[in-house]
Amino acid sequence: MASTAQSILGGASVVTTAxxxxxxxxxxxxxxxxxxxxxxxxxxxxxxxxxxxxxxxLFPFALGPDPELLARIAxxxxxxxxxLAMLPALESMxxxxxxxxxxxxxxxxxxxxxxxxxxxxxAHWLMTVLPLIVVMPLLGALLNLPVKVLPVLIVALLLxxxxxxxxxxxxxxxxxxxxxxxxxxxxxxxxxAVPVVIFAAGAVAAAQSGMPFIAPLMWLAAxxxxxxxxxxxxxxxxxxxxxxx
Amino acid sequence: MATFPAPAAPLLSAHRLAFTRNDExxxxxxxxSLGSGETVxxxxxxxxxxxxxxxxxxxxLPPGEGEIRFSGRAASRDSRNGRILWLGHRPGMNESxxxxxxxxxxxGLYGTxxxxxxxxxxxxxxxxxxxxxxxxxxxxxxxxxxxxxxxLLLPGEVWLLDEPYANLDRHGIELVNALIAEHCARGGAAxxxxxxxxxxxxxxxxxxxxxx
Numbered sequence: 001m002a003s004t005a006q007s008i009l010g011g012a013s014v015v016t017t018a019x020x021x022x023x024x025x026x027x028x029x030x031x032x033x034x035x036x037x038x039x040x041x042x043x044x045x046x047x048x049x050x051x052x053x054x055x056x057x058l059f060p061f062a063l064g065p066d067p068e069l070l071a072r073i074a075x076x077x078x079x080x081x082x083x084l085a086m087l088p089a090l091e092s093m094x095x096x097x098x099x100x101x102x103x104x105x106x107x108x109x110x111x112x113x114x115x116x117x118x119x120x121x122x123a124h125w126l127m128t129v130l131p132l133i134v135v136m137p138l139l140g141a142l143l144n145l146p147v148k149v150l151p152v153l154i155v156a157l158l159l160x161x162x163x164x165x166x167x168x169x170x171x172x173x174x175x176x177x178x179x180x181x182x183x184x185x186x187x188x189x190x191x192x193a194v195p196v197v198i199f200a201a202g203a204v205a206a207a208q209s210g211m212p213f214i215a216p217l218m219w220l221a222a223x224x225x226x227x228x229x230x231x232x233x234x235x236x237x238x239x240x241x242x243x244x245x
Numbered sequence: 246m247a248t249f250p251a252p253a254a255p256l257l258s259a260h261r262l263a264f265t266r267n268d269e270x271x272x273x274x275x276x277x278s279l280g281s282g283e284t285v286x287x288x289x290x291x292x293x294x295x296x297x298x299x300x301x302x303x304x305x306l307p308p309g310e311g312e313i314r315f316s317g318r319a320a321s322r323d324s325r326n327g328r329i330l331w332l333g334h335r336p337g338m339n340e341s342x343x344x345x346x347x348x349x350x351x352x353g354l355y356g357t358x359x360x361x362x363x364x365x366x367x368x369x370x371x372x373x374x375x376x377x378x379x380x381x382x383x384x385x386x387x388x389x390x391x392x393x394x395x396x397l398l399l400p401g402e403v404w405l406l407d408e409p410y411a412n413l414d415r416h417g418i419e420l421v422n423a424l425i426a427e428h429c430a431r432g433g434a435a436x437x438x439x440x441x442x443x444x445x446x447x448x449x450x451x452x453x454x455x456x457x
Contacts, residue, residue, distance in 0.1 A: 018400030020327075021356040029353020033339075033346065040341050101335025108303060109354040110327025116354075243305050 026111045027119040034123035048085040049131050055081050056139040067144050074143035075153055075204035081139070082132050082157060083164065083193055089128040090168035091185050093120065094176045094239065103243050113239060114232035121162075121169045121232070129161045152207035152217075156200040159220035166224075166231035167192045173238035177245045196220070254317030255280040256328075256434045257302065257403050262311035264294070264301055271297050272455050274311060279403065279434045284425055287438040289455030295438040296334070298455065299405045302436065303331050315403075327355065330401035332392050332409055340381040344372075344391045347380065348398055355399040366394040370420060385412040393424060404428060404435040 021029075038045060059077060060070060097103045106116055133154060140150050171188045175181035199216045206213035255278040263273030272294035279285055287295050300306045302313060304325050313320035315328065331337070338347035348363040367373040370390040375383055380391065389412045396404060409421045425435045 018359055019357045020400075021353055026354050029350050032353075033342070033350040036346060037339060037341060096339070099335070100339060101333055101337040102339060104303075104305065104331055104333060104335070105337045105351060105354065107305060108326060108329050108331050110356075111354055244307075 020110070023111055023115055026109070027115065030116060030119045031123050034120065034127070038123075038127045045127060045131070048089060048128055049135065052081050052085045052132055052139060053135065053142075055084075056142045059143060070144040071146055072208075074140065074145035075149060075208060076201050077143060078136065078139055078145065078153060079157070079160075079197055079200050079204070082129075082161065083197060085132055086129060086161065086164060086168070087186055087189070088182070089124070090165070090172050090189070091175070091182045093124055093169055093172040094242070095172075095181075098176045098242055103239060107240065107243055113236040117169060117173070117235040117239065118228070118232040121165050121235075124169075125162055125165045129165060133157050133161070146208060149204060149207045152213055153204050155217060156203045156220065159217060159224050160196050160200040163196055163220065163224045163227050164189075164193055166227040166235075167196075170231055170234045170238055173235045173242055176239075176242045196223070199223075254314070255283075256316060257436070258314045259302070260312045260314070262298075262301070262308055262313060264297055264306070264309040266297075273309075275453065277451075277453060279436060281402070281432045281434060282429045284429055284435045284437065284450040285453060286450050287436060287453045287455065289438075289440070291440060293455040295440075295455055296407050299331075299333075299407050299436065299438060303329055303405055328401055329403050329405055330396050330399055332396060332404070332406045334407060334411075336380065336388050336392060337395070338380055338388075338391065341379055343377045343379055344383075344394065345376045347391070348395060351395060351399060355401070358398060358400045361398050363394070363398060366397040367391075369397055369424075370394045371416075386414060386417060389413055390417065390420075393421065396424065396428075402433045404433065404437075406435060406437045408438055408440075410439060 056078070063069060063073075094103065097106070106113060109116075136154055136157065137150060139145075140153070145153065168185070168189055171185050171192075172181075175185050175188070178184060199219050203213040203216040203220075206216065258278035259275055261274040261276060263275070264271045275298070277285065287298060289295050297306065301308050304320065304322065315324040318324040338344075338351075342350075344367060345363055348366070352363070364373060364376065367376045370393045372383075372387050372390050372394075375387060375391075380388055383391070389409075393409070396406075404425070406421075406425075410418050413421065425437065428435060
């Protein structure tokens with residue numbers, strides 16, 4: 001057994017003889033790894049979903065059976081539910097990789113760290129946030145959300161949640177080295193989440209009252225584009241600091 | 246594809262390299278170079294700064310003073326990344342994934358040394374039968390061997406090995422020495438820390454002594 005391996009290794013006479021990994025292949029490898037890992041712990045993936053469904057189901061009971069009141073507040077309530085359901089998972093975006101030394105391997109890899117960070121945010125969003133948006137029609141029905149508002153709410157969420165995930169990735173990387181970073185992360189993220197929620201809720205409220213709702217969505221889209229460019233760079237810098245300490 | 250360093254420039258060299266933490270000197274100033282085919286053994290007691298030295302060389306900590314050069318170029322992410330393989334105290338792999346999945350991900354990041362596959366690398370370190378088991382079911386020594394398989398599989402001239410002998414039995418220690426010898430024969434170089442309890446194979450290896 002050892003002798004065959006010996007001959008295989010003997011064939012590579014120069015240490016630099018190697019198949020280099022492209023950045024695209026690296027992103028694909030990271031996505032695949034994160035999906036496999038998430039599938040191994042798929043029970044955890046349902047927790048945010050379960051939380052959102054329970055809260056949305058409790059609201060009508062707590063407020064009393066008033067369909068008009070529910071319809072009026074449904075958009076805002078659903079936005080807040082999604083933001084809060086996202087919070088716990090954000091904390092663990094880099095924690096495990098810092099603890100087991102995977103981040104050290106990221107840092108030394110011949111790949112841009114910011115690109116790996118962006119890929120991690122995409123994987124995180126696909127696995128923890130997208131299911132929340134998929135069940136939005138159900139949650140909307142629970143809260144008597146007007147059907148014409150639902151598409152606007154979904155578009156607002158499709159713009160607002162990646163933005164929050166990108167902001168959260170920077171904070172998560174900053175807090176990764178700290179103990180009990182969950183509450184720290186919530187305190188840091190909520191001020192940043194306020195404008196995002198205001199614009200998303202603004203679009204939903206405008207759609208509900210029959211007014212033009214494009215402008216707030218455009219603001220969200222602009223902020224999202226800015227975050228896609230800048231947040232991974234900040235996240236990479238924060239990850240370097242996290243590995244240093 | 247292969248880039249050969251100029252013969253005159255060593256793969257890795259340090260000049261007046263020192264590191265201080267909270268105004269307390271941790272090590273240095275040190276002068277040394279690591280050429281192709283060379284092994285340097287970093288010795289010292291616990292707390293003498295061996296790990297810190299390796300982390301500074303790997304770029305995970307900024308050097309306090311002095312200069313690090315890779316193949317004659319000042320150390321930067323571009324001159325360093327992809328050329329260093331790091332084996333530290335932490336496994337660098339996820340415990341819920343199998344060795345095959347972990348190694349597959351790392352080859353996605355680093356590329357693959359020509360002619361080596363995850364299976365052949367795991368065979369070489371003697372635990373091919375565990376390739377599909379989640380790492381958490383492996384013993385500490387077996388996890389260390391998966392780390393050694395990673396060294397075999399990924400390209401990179403400079404091996405920075407922090408306590409590679411920890412958790413390994415006598416055969417494992419001989420395996421580490423054999424892997425380092427093969428790597429140096431291929432033109433690579435290795436910087437190895439040890440607290441001195443283990444006999445080091447290559448009698449020509451140079452030593453750096455760190456004092457706490």
